Amino acid sequence: MADDRREGDAPEELPTGDSTVPPIGGGMGAKGMDQPRIAEDMLVEGEPPPVQDSEVALKSLSQWQLAARRFRRHRMAMVGVGIFVFMILVIIVIPIFQPYVFQNIPGSMRPGGMPPGEVQRLVGGEFRTELSIFGTTGEGRDVFNLVVNGGRISFSVGLFSMLIAGFVGVIVGSIAGFFGGWVDNVLMRIVDVFFAIPFLFVILVAARFFGRGDVLSLVLIIGLLSWPLIARLVRASFLSLREADFVDAARAVGVGNLRIAFRHILPNALSPVIVAMTLLMANAIVLEAFVSFLGFGIRDTEISWGNALANAQEGIRFGNWWWAFFPGMAIALTVLSINFMGDGLRDALDPRSRE
Amino acid sequence: MSRAMAATLPQPTTAEDQSGLLLDVQDLRTYFHVMDGTVRAVDGVSFSIKRGETLGIVGESGCGKSVTALTIMRLLDIPPAEIASGEVLFEGRDILSLPEEQMRHLRGNEIAMIFQEPMTSLNPVFTVGNQIAEAVRQHLRVSKREAMDRAIESLRLVGINFPERRVRQYPHEMSGGMRQRVMIAMALSCEPKLLIADEPTTALDVTIQAQILELIRRIQQDTGTALMLITHDLGVVAEMVHDVVVMYAGRVVEQGTVEEVLLQPRHPYTEGLLSSIPSKGMRGTRLNVIKGAVPNPFNMPAGCNFAPRCPYRFEPCPDHDPRIEEGGGPPIACWLWKRAPGHDIPQELHDRQVANARRAAEATTQAVSEAIPTEIVGRPVA
Numbered sequence: 001m002a003d004d005r006r007e008g009d010a011p012e013e014l015p016t017g018d019s020t021v022p023p024i025g026g027g028m029g030a031k032g033m034d035q036p037r038i039a040e041d042m043l044v045e046g047e048p049p050p051v052q053d054s055e056v057a058l059k060s061l062s063q064w065q066l067a068a069r070r071f072r073r074h075r076m077a078m079v080g081v082g083i084f085v086f087m088i089l090v091i092i093v094i095p096i097f098q099p100y101v102f103q104n105i106p107g108s109m110r111p112g113g114m115p116p117g118e119v120q121r122l123v124g125g126e127f128r129t130e131l132s133i134f135g136t137t138g139e140g141r142d143v144f145n146l147v148v149n150g151g152r153i154s155f156s157v158g159l160f161s162m163l164i165a166g167f168v169g170v171i172v173g174s175i176a177g178f179f180g181g182w183v184d185n186v187l188m189r190i191v192d193v194f195f196a197i198p199f200l201f202v203i204l205v206a207a208r209f210f211g212r213g214d215v216l217s218l219v220l221i222i223g224l225l226s227w228p229l230i231a232r233l234v235r236a237s238f239l240s241l242r243e244a245d246f247v248d249a250a251r252a253v254g255v256g257n258l259r260i261a262f263r264h265i266l267p268n269a270l271s272p273v274i275v276a277m278t279l280l281m282a283n284a285i286v287l288e289a290f291v292s293f294l295g296f297g298i299r300d301t302e303i304s305w306g307n308a309l310a311n312a313q314e315g316i317r318f319g320n321w322w323w324a325f326f327p328g329m330a331i332a333l334t335v336l337s338i339n340f341m342g343d344g345l346r347d348a349l350d351p352r353s354r355e
Numbered sequence: 356m357s358r359a360m361a362a363t364l365p366q367p368t369t370a371e372d373q374s375g376l377l378l379d380v381q382d383l384r385t386y387f388h389v390m391d392g393t394v395r396a397v398d399g400v401s402f403s404i405k406r407g408e409t410l411g412i413v414g415e416s417g418c419g420k421s422v423t424a425l426t427i428m429r430l431l432d433i434p435p436a437e438i439a440s441g442e443v444l445f446e447g448r449d450i451l452s453l454p455e456e457q458m459r460h461l462r463g464n465e466i467a468m469i470f471q472e473p474m475t476s477l478n479p480v481f482t483v484g485n486q487i488a489e490a491v492r493q494h495l496r497v498s499k500r501e502a503m504d505r506a507i508e509s510l511r512l513v514g515i516n517f518p519e520r521r522v523r524q525y526p527h528e529m530s531g532g533m534r535q536r537v538m539i540a541m542a543l544s545c546e547p548k549l550l551i552a553d554e555p556t557t558a559l560d561v562t563i564q565a566q567i568l569e570l571i572r573r574i575q576q577d578t579g580t581a582l583m584l585i586t587h588d589l590g591v592v593a594e595m596v597h598d599v600v601v602m603y604a605g606r607v608v609e610q611g612t613v614e615e616v617l618l619q620p621r622h623p624y625t626e627g628l629l630s631s632i633p634s635k636g637m638r639g640t641r642l643n644v645i646k647g648a649v650p651n652p653f654n655m656p657a658g659c660n661f662a663p664r665c666p667y668r669f670e671p672c673p674d675h676d677p678r679i680e681e682g683g684g685p686p687i688a689c690w691l692w693k694r695a696p697g698h699d700i701p702q703e704l705h706d707r708q709v710a711n712a713r714r715a716a717e718a719t720t721q722a723v724s725e726a727i728p729t730e731i732v733g734r735p736v737a
Contacts, residue, residue: 062525063480245475251430252470253463253490253541267480 067271070348077344083337087330091151098142100149100303116322135322137315143322146308147330153304154331157218158285158338164223165284166277169230170266176231177238177269178261188235194228200290207291213299218291222284233276237269244268271349278342282335289331305331376444377581378427378549379403383441385419385426388434394652396422398605399678400441404549404598409575409582411596411613413589413628417649419605420585421471424551426451427583428468429458445549464494467542469571471554473535477526483510483537484522487544494545509540513570532563536570543574550575551583556591568595589632589719593617601625604650604660607679608688618720620712621687623665630715659690667708669701 061069071077116135134143176187203225211217241247242265250264285305291297292306300307308327315323385397397419404410412420425431427443429450442449450461462468470476478486487506491497497505503522510518513536526534535555542550552571556564572595575582584595592599592613599616601609601624609622620626627645647664656662662672671690679688687693 062482063527245470245472246478248425248430249468249470249476249538249541250478250486250489251462252428252468253545254459254461254493255489256459264478268478 067348071344074344074347076340077348080337080340080344083333084341087151087334087337088155091148091155094148095152098145098148100145115320134326135320137311137323138320143308143326146303147305147326150303150305150308150327151330151334153215153298153302154285154288154306154334156215157222157288157304158281158334160215160219161223161226161284162277162281164219165226165230165280166273167227168224169227170234170273172227173231173234174238174261174266174269177235178242178257178265180239180242184235187231191228191231194225199225203287203291204294204296207296211296213297213302215298218288218297222287226280226284229280230273230276233272234269237272238265241265241268274349275342275346278338278345282338282342285331285334285338375406376403377406377408377446378583379442379444380423380427381442381444383423383426383443384439385422385431386437386439388437392653395605395655396652397426400600400602400605400607401679402598402600402607402610404581404583406548407575407579407581408598409584409596411592411599412583412585412602413587413592413599414602415587415628415649417652418602420587420602421553423602424468424553424583424585427551428462428466429455430468460494463490463542463547464545465547466549466551467545467547468551468553469535469538469542469555472558473531473538474558476538477534479526482523482525483529484524487522487537487541490541491544505544506540509544510537512543512574513537513540515540531559532567535559535563535567539567539570539574543578543580546578547580549581549583551585553585554587555584556588557586571595589617589628601628604652604655606660606688607686608661610679610686618716620716621709622661622689623667623708623712624661626708626712626715627664629712629719632719659688661689667704669704 114132114136116133118129118131132142132144134147136142137146172187172191176184203221206221206225207218211221238261244265247260247264250260255264288297288304289306289309292304293310295310298304298307305327309324309331312320312323312327315321380403381401383397383400384395387394387396400419400423402410402412412423414420422431426436426438427450431438438451441451443451445461445466450458453461477483481489484503484506487509488499488502491502491505492499495502495505506522507518510521515521515533515536521529526537529537535558539555550571555571556567559567568591571582571584574580582595584591586592596613599609599611599613600607601616601622603624609616609620609625616625617629620629624645627643630643631645633642645664646666650656650660650663656673658671658673658675659665659677662668665672669690675690677688677690677693679686
């Protein structure tokens with residue numbers, strides 16, 4: 001697959017009829033005078049040979065397009081994409097018809113939910129037989145309803161905290177790597193501090209003291225604690241790319257600092273960041289579940305996968321496995337699909353990393 | 356011989372050109388402060404380039420050629436680099452003291468540069484058209500469309516077929532020679548007055564080298580751009596330049612017109628460079644080399660930098676530093692050509708060096724004019 005890259009290549013300077021090879025720099029002295037002017041017909045625009053025409057006419061692909069093509073050919077990544085897209089569709093579409101309604105039923109937390117299958121539910125004063133594919137909880141809540149509605153919050157937390165971490169990380173990493181010197185030193189020491197403190201505790205403490213039990217505060221807490229990883233990656237890329245020849249070349253035509261950093265270096269530094277960000281999203285979804293499970297995350301009046309799992313503790317004691325199994329599976333599948341995509345992205349963005 | 360060579364050189368177009376100095380570098384010193392100490396990469400270099408003319412800077416790797424160019428462009432990171440002294444006058448203005456904003460305006464617009472490595476000098480994520488158009492838009496108030504049209508024109512100028520399509524291609528779709536043409540097109544897109552070419556053909560295949568040099572020369576003739584050509588290839592020097600500066604370990608050791616330097620070399624280092632070019636008559640014998648290696652940059656000799664490797668070394672050389680500009684005489688940093696304090700020029704040694712140098716020059720002329728590149732490059736010494 002490595003030779004994909006070269007498919008779009010057009011032949012360079014096609015051999016002309018004249019095969020006499022002129023000496024380097026022509027000849028010195030008398031010989032130099034009667035040197036044939038080197039392949040003059042190559043230097044001026046001439047009638048194009050038809051072969052080259054068709055080759056040049058091949059659609060030319062950018063690095064991103066080539067990466068996208070490699071990604072599409074990556075089987076595991078496509079499995080990941082399939083699962084991921086399916087989950088997204090489910091959590092977007094189904095809650096429209098089956099919204100989550102919080103009902104605080106005092107004393108309702110009790111064992112005895114119904115396993116997946118036909119269930120009896122009390123609707124408007126009379127019992128009705130319904131199909132509940134994920135079973136119900138003790139209060140008679142449909143686990144499927146919890147999973148699809150909970151997914152909305154879990155996905156939002158994952159997505160937005162990834163974006164925040166990516167944004168802050170890219171900015172900080174770019175500045176540190178581009179300017180170097182004391183700027184780099186200060187920023188990287190801050191990053192070191194973030195790495196030195198125990199991450200989970202800080203998340204819990206922050207969620208306990210600053211969290212208001214809503215999506216936004218959880219997103220901010222997770223996002224603002226995860227950016228250092230991205231910042232380090234971006235900085236490392238910048239440090240090496242800063243010395244790249246094309247950066248000097250851009251400077252040599254008068255391109256300014258900001259433009260060099262964000263237009264020339266950043267796009268080249270993004271590959272590892274994109275991979276890290278997908279993994280960060282998976283991580284954020286797990287963190288949300290963890291924090292909510294411990295009761296510091298999303299408040300009880302809303303539903304997330306973490307909340308659903310926390311509520312399921314009750315049921316598990318009585319062998320009602322489906323309370324926990326389906327939210328747990330949802331988390332596992334999502335995280336797995338994201339990791340598959342991350343793997344595929346890594347292979348697609350850096351073809352040399354394979355094998 | 357020298358008449359013939361002169362005929363191949365581009366002639367200055369007007370009398371005015373001959374008088375006007377475009378670039379005047381005086382006593383330039385660029386040091387690098389690194390962990391292990393200070394490297395004097397450029398240590399008192401002076402030269403000048405007239406409008407529309409070509410100056411060749413030759414010397415082996417690490418002698419400070421590229422650093423000189425990067426200093427003129429102000430592309431070095433400061434620190435670790437330090438421009439310790441000197442001035443670079445471009446059209447009379449000292450560009451070393453220009454604010455960065457004005458310098459930025461000069462780069463690409465008035466002074467452009469071509470780099471050694473065409474494979475890595477283009478940004479892989481943009482089309483070549485975008486990159487040339489960007490260079491144009493840094494300096495000219497034109498729309499994106501016009502900039503792209505200009506990019507197409509400059510690709511046409513450097514002999515790329517189908518420029519309308521090539522502008523939409525990415526660097527990875529082009530070969531090294533093609534990319535170097537793109538670099539040249541980019542450098543020329545704003546019609547600079549000075550073009551600095553830092554070993555523009557070193558990374559290229561021999562057949563492409565000649566094409567690229569020819570292209571640079573043709574464009575230079577057409578546009579009247581002055582050229583500062585950095586190279587270690589004396590064949591290129593012979594073919595392309597008016598004046599030559601020979602550098603060794605951060606210093607200029609000899610300078611003069613191309614005829615003077617190549618046909619009557621005077622500095623022992625220049626002689627060494629010339630005699631290490633293989634020629635037909637030498638088949639079966641060992642290649643001449645300059646013995647020893649470039650001195651450790653952290654520990655330069657106290658006297659002449661070249662003394663440890665010089666076959667003509669005598670008493671003053673290890674202790675006294677021959678500066679090219681001092682003590683009158685020809686522009687040669689050597690005690691065989693200048694009177695060292697307390698020493699006379701040893702006539703016998705001097706004459707022997709002159710004779711050897713002449714012999715080397717003749718052999719070289721022979722070699723360069725007879726050889727075809729495959730023989731210079733490809734064949735092992737029998």
